Every structure is written in structure tokens, then in C-alpha cells.
Amino acid sequence: MDQPSLARFVREIFDPAMQEKEGLVLDIRGNGGGNTHDALMDILARKVYGYTQPRDGYRQTQPEHHWTKPIVLLINEESYSDAEIFPAGFHALGLGKIVGVPTPGYVIGTYSGVLVDGTRIRLPSWGWYTNDGKNMENLGIPPDIFVENAPEEVVKGKDSQLEVAIQTILKQLPLKSATESADTQKEGVGVPASANNNANGGSAGVPPPALRGGKRGSKTSGN
Structure with a gap:
């Protein structure tokens, strides 16, 4: 959940081929974290509030880029840090169902510094909390559907x-x-290839197998 992965996700989800899909599966299993939860939820929580109509052109929604179709989020015991903050917000905003197993609760803001002898240190510096005041450290985010x-x-x-x-x-x-x-409907479900990228370290998630079907059922690469 770093900036390159976020940029790739934005390219994929707003690609015309992905916009034709009827549903979205986001896979953040095995994700080491980062700091993109806010940007992701901003994208996924957008609501259409109007449209613009040129004199001789096509109607365009406002906002232009949005996703308002069903979403399911995949998590597991190796979804760490920001990959726990994101599903917590995803649940709080009611963006869709969460499938998998609880996350481990490795959520803490840290400061990284270097001592005079070159030793690197990392200190807990701030906590993360849910709206009802629960400390997310050691909490773990449960799925809606345990698998x-x-x-x-x-x-x-x-x-x-x-x-x-x-x-x-x-x-x-x-x-x-x-x-x-x-089976025909399954071709209309998109699984962005960037969803379970793990550029920040940690254990790599199980890569989702390609869905059956032709163009509409394949994973998007974002390239």
C-alpha cells in the first residue's frame, strides 16, 4: 500500500475495461502496509451528485471518476498496518463485505531515527483508533465472512x-x-492486479488465479 501501488490501482480501476465490470474484488492479503488508506477510501466512497452535458457531446457524471458498484474486500492474517486501517475504514463506511480471516493487529505509528553511532531506531509514536475509541493495536479487523x-x-x-x-x-x-x-456473470467481476501488491515488505499474499472467461473476466494489469 505504497504510492506506486496506489498510482497503479487508480490507472486500473478507472480504465475503460474495468469500468465495464459489474463488481470489484479487492485483495489486500499478504500486504505489508504503507500509507494509502485515505486515498483508497476517497476513491471508493465517492458518490455521483450530478452530471454535465455539453451541447454536442456525451453526458459526464460528477465526479467524473468514481466506483459505485459492489465491492468485496479480501483480508488475512498477513494484512499488516495500513492493510488493517483500510479494512477498518472500509467497514465503517459500509463500502462492502469483507472476506477472509482477522488481521493480526499490527497497527502503530512509529518514528524512525539514527543515533550518533549509526544505529537505527524505531519508536512507537502515535496510535490509531476506530470511531468508537478502540485502539487498533492488537485489535485485529474481523471479516464479515470468515473463510x-x-x-x-x-x-x-x-x-x-x-x-x-x-x-x-x-x-x-x-x-x-x-x-x-x-459462470457468465463471473466474467463481470474485476480483480485489479495491483490490489495485493506488497511493495513495502512482509509476506507476499497468495496471488489470485485468473478468472474464467475472455476479456471481461481477465485480471487487469494496469499497464
């Missing part, structure tokens, strides 16, 4: 958490016709 990825499933390439996240979001999408199947 574990068993080790024996992971080694086989099975990702139960992602599967449940997709099924959860599909339940929020009305069938476009009586004959449309769930």
Missing part, C-alpha cells in the same frame, strides 16, 4: 477465500436474463 485457506488447499492452487469473495459479489448482481448463468 480460511487450508494449507493442503493452497499447495494445490485452491483459493477458497477468493472463491467465496466472488460468490459473495455475484449474489449482489442481478441476472441480466433468465438464461444467464453464474
Whole structure:
């Protein structure tokens, strides 16, 4: 959750191909943190309040860039620091369902400095709290839907958490016709490739497998 990852996420979510999707799965499992939670929630919480209409052009919403379709967020025991602050805000703002296992509660603001002998130190300097006053250090953010990825499933390439996240979001999408199947609908769910980038260290998350389908079902790369 660093600035390069944020820039990539912005490119991906506002890409025309992603805007055609009917739902969004955000995967921040295995994310070491950073400081992008505010920017992410600003993007995801935007509401359309009007539009502009040129004399001889297309109608354009205000704000122009927004996401108002269903979202499901994936977290796990290796979502650290800012990757815990973000789901806490995501839940507080009611942006969507959270799937996975509780985060570890490694949330504390620190100061990093260097002593005269060259030794680097890092000191706890400020705390993070929820609106109701709960200290987020050692708290852990629980999911709305608890799903574990068993080790024996992971080694086989099975990702139960992602599967449940997709099924959860599909339940929020009305069938476009009586004959449309769930597999067809799955092609309309976007999984940004930048969502579980872990540029700040920590353990890498299980990369989400590519969704079935053609262009509308593939992961976006943001490039």
C-alpha cells in the first residue's frame, strides 16, 4: 500500500475495461502496509451528485471518476498496518463485505531515527483508533465472512477465500436474463492486479488465479 501501488490501482480501476465490470474484488492479503488508506477510501466512497452535458457531446457524471458498484474486500492474517486501517475504514463506511480471516493487529505509528553511532531506531509514536475509541493495536479487523485457506488447499492452487469473495459479489448482481448463468456473470467481476501488491515488505499474499472467461473476466494489469 505504497504510492506506486496506489498510482497503479487508480490507472486500473478507472480504465475503460474495468469500468465495464459489474463488481470489484479487492485483495489486500499478504500486504505489508504503507500509507494509502485515505486515498483508497476517497476513491471508493465517492458518490455521483450530478452530471454535465455539453451541447454536442456525451453526458459526464460528477465526479467524473468514481466506483459505485459492489465491492468485496479480501483480508488475512498477513494484512499488516495500513492493510488493517483500510479494512477498518472500509467497514465503517459500509463500502462492502469483507472476506477472509482477522488481521493480526499490527497497527502503530512509529518514528524512525539514527543515533550518533549509526544505529537505527524505531519508536512507537502515535496510535490509531476506530470511531468508537478502540485502539487498533492488537485489535485485529474481523471479516464479515470468515473463510480460511487450508494449507493442503493452497499447495494445490485452491483459493477458497477468493472463491467465496466472488460468490459473495455475484449474489449482489442481478441476472441480466433468465438464461444467464453464474459462470457468465463471473466474467463481470474485476480483480485489479495491483490490489495485493506488497511493495513495502512482509509476506507476499497468495496471488489470485485468473478468472474464467475472455476479456471481461481477465485480471487487469494496469499497464
